[in-house]
Structure formats: C-alpha cells, structure tokens
Amino acid sequence: MDVTSETRIADFAAFMAKSEQDVIEWASLRGRVYFVLRECVVSGRLPPGSVITLRGVAKALGTSMMPVRDAVTRLVTEGAVELNPNRTFTVTRLSPTRFMEIRDIRIEIEGWTAELAAAHISAEELDNIQTLHLRVEKASKSLDVSYLTWNRRFHFSIYKAARKPELITIIELLWLKYGPVLHYFSLEDDARLHGNNAHSAIVSALAERDGAAARRAIAFDITTASEVILPRLTEDYNNRA
C-alpha cells in the first residue's frame, strides 16, 4: 500500500509539472485536478483496480479535499472510476465481456462517425489528418509513450470532421473507459504496424470521400488492436480475480 500511494503521488506530481508545460491552462482548480487524474487513468499510470483516496490525492497535489472530490465524482459518473460498497474509489476494471461490448460499440459509432466525416471533410482537415498520420507512424517506430497521444489526436481529428458534437461526446466517454486497457498495447510493435496499415486505409478512404470504405477501415483498426489486447486483458483479469 505504501508503494502504490507513493507511486501515485510521484506520478501526479510529475504529470502536474508536465501539464503546466502544456498549453492548456484551466481556470478552476477542480478542472486541473480532473485533467491530471483523467490523464493518469487514460494513459495507464493508474492501472485498473488501483485505489484512489481523496486525502491522498489532495496531499499529493497540494490542494484541499474539495477539488479532488469534485474531480473523482465526475470520473465516477463518467465510468472511469468506481465507488465500491467498501467506501473506496478504484479505477474501473474492464471485464473481458465488457471490453468486447465497448469494442463493438466503438466499431458501430466511430465507424458511423467516420462515414459522416467522409461526406463533410474539408481540404484543410484532410491535410491536418495526413500530417497527424505521419506523426503516429513516427511515434510507432520509436518506442515512445507519446504514441497513444498522437493516435488519439489522429482519431479525434477525423471525428471532428463529421461536425456532430454529441457524437464526439459519446466517443470521448467510450475512450475514457477504453483508454486504460490500451496500455497493454504500447510495447507491441507488430500490432502498431498493423494499426498503421489501417490508418493508411482510413486516410485514403477519406481522401476519396468514400464513406463506406472509411467505416470499414475504422472497424479494421479497432478490431486488429483489440485482437492484441483481449488475450492479455483476459489473462490479467483471471489472475487478479
């Protein structure tokens, strides 16, 4: 218990410093705490199942309990964190069946969104997506953790081209639940290469304004990635249960 809490505090502090280097500056304190916690959960710094205590996080971040409380309860309503009957907060652990359900929903919704994007995408948006595609490829070759970040930006740049903000909101929620398990993926080079092939197919489908092809390419991307993740997740889930 001592080690994890210490680790958490160190992670929080490190990420706090990094996030202040970033452009994003939040007005309210609760917003900053939410941002830090959210990134820790999505990036896998806080692995699924790890406990979160309000006072611990507050101490680690040098704030009061209140902003942490707001941030954590928000993550609870978003499904990234669970409130156990033991009165403890834990990062949500996805069961294999739940993982597969979210995978199927992602294929349906993100595929649909990409299909809509193919109909509305502008030349500038397409340019931006192509450069992002190159950044993802570069990040996938070097063993960099930033791969997941670039991959995220690549996907959401496509979805934004559909001009459906409510769909974006839903997809963000899906990624928030899906994000932690993506960490199983970060050291798997061949899977990344497959992902790059899928990304190429997405880009060319968008360039040709072929909605059906874009939907298929998105589905292929999600499927290939999940085929790498699912066995590792299942193994991990059975061991820890």
Add this chain to the structure above:
Amino acid sequence: MDVTSETRIADFAAFMAKSEQDVIEWASLRGRVYFVLRECVVSGRLPPGSVITLRGVAKALGTSMMPVRDAVTRLVTEGAVELNPNRTFTVTRLSPTRFMEIRDIRIEIEGWTAELAAAHISAEELDNIQTLHLRVEKASKSLDVSYLTWNRRFHFSIYKAARKPELITIIELLWLKYGPVLHYFSLEDDARLHGNNAHSAIVSALAERDGAAARRAIAFDITTASEVILPRLTEDYNNRA
C-alpha cells in the same frame, strides 16, 4: 424572478414527498438530491433555460449546499445542466440542430439495441413488454402526465433485453438530454396515437424475433414523435433567443 424560484422550490418539495412515496430509497443524501433534480429536469418541471442556484435548491430541500453541489455538477457532466460563464447553472436548452442530431443518434443506437434485443429476448421479457405496452396505451388515452413515465419504462424494458449495459448507459444519457423537450409532446393526442401504432409494430416485431423490423419500428417511433416536437421547439427557441 421571484415566481420562478418559488415555483421551483414548490416543485422540489412536492416531488420530494412523491419520491419518498416511491419504492426507491437512496442511501446517500446526494443521491436523493440528484434523483429529485434529475426527475425535475427530465419531466419538464424545470423547463430548459431556468436557472439553478445551489443555495436556493439547498434551502428548498432542507439540506446543505454540498449534496446539491454534487448533484448539480453531476448533471453538468451528463449534459443536462450547463455552467454558464456568468457563474450560474441553467437547464440545458437544446437548439433545433442539436435536437436533430440527438434524434439521429437515438435512431441509430436505440434501433441497433432493439435489433439485438429481438435476438435475445425471453418469453417473460416479452410478456412484461406487452403489459407495459397496454399501460402506455391506457395512459395515452387519459390525459395523464404519467404517459412519459410509462413510455420510458416500455422503451427501457426493450433495451434491457439486449443485455448490453454499456449501451443502456449511453441511451440513458441521450434520454436525459432529450427528455425535457418531450414535454412539448404531452398534450398532443393524435401524436400519441401514432406513437401507439409504432409501439404495436415494435412489440410484434419482437414477438416474431425480427430484428430488422424492430429497428425500423423504433426508428418510426422516434421519427414521428420528433416531427411533432421539432416545429414547437424551433418556434420556442426562436422566440426566446
């Protein structure tokens, strides 16, 4: 300003009493406050655009600010309430385009869920849905406000038969945003009759385990209802803007 706040307080108190008559008993105070506020928003007691103050609600419910604060911030993350730059909370007002976007998402997701339900539905579930269908029909003939409640139970009983909890979560969020504008609908008898025809089609499609027909029937139900709502919403939106 005086009238609305008084009205709000009265509504809250009345609904508080009614909710305690109900079976549902929440452990935490924040949960009860959330439940009350949520129902006030969904049922249209708090029309879109009305302001919510933490101290006012706390005073009306006889609690401290804290549970209200938790409940309202949760509604904000769920999209039912907005936090304006003026530092005031207001019930989210759906623009016509935003309404149509959610309508389309509902057709896609709820149609899909009904299609899945047709494949997995059991005999008991089908029985339950048929009795609920009769309750909706009865409530639609008498000019009762409970029509929306029964309609909601009818729909979610179908979606639960799909056995996809993540989909249910998404649909709940959609209804939370969609709910307030359904109040335009409550006095329109002929539209209700159309809705009943659509419901009959849904039930028979489920009885025959015809997924494609169930999807079409759901889409028809949502479309016919929105065709009644949209012009009224647009008129209201243009007048108040």
Add this chain to the structure above:
DNA sequence: GCTTATTATTTGTGATCACACAATCACAAA
C-alpha cells in the same frame, strides 16, 4: 499459540465558513 473482542485509524459524507468574482442597484455628475 490461536482466536476473538475491542480499540484506533482511515475512509467518504455532510455542514459551515471565507473568499473572489459578477451583476445589479443607487446615487451623483454631466
């Protein structure tokens, strides 16, 4: 020595207080 009961610590929950910001109203000057 092992089990059980009791204390102690840690947890989330709710209440209260202090602060900063925004809006509104009142009064005075042009």
Add this chain to the structure above:
DNA sequence: TTTGTGATTGTGTGATCACAAATAATAAGC
C-alpha cells in the same frame, strides 16, 4: 435625462471541521 462610478448583494469555489462507517491493529481470553 443620461451616463459613469461606487456599494451591496448574490454567486460558485475552495478550505476546514465533525461525523459515521469500515477496516486494520492491538489486546484480552481461551
């Protein structure tokens, strides 16, 4: 009459305190 300026009120936000419940730790009993 209109406009600018100051004060008052009301707002969300953050901090601190008190409490109940649950877990962990300790001590008592066999």
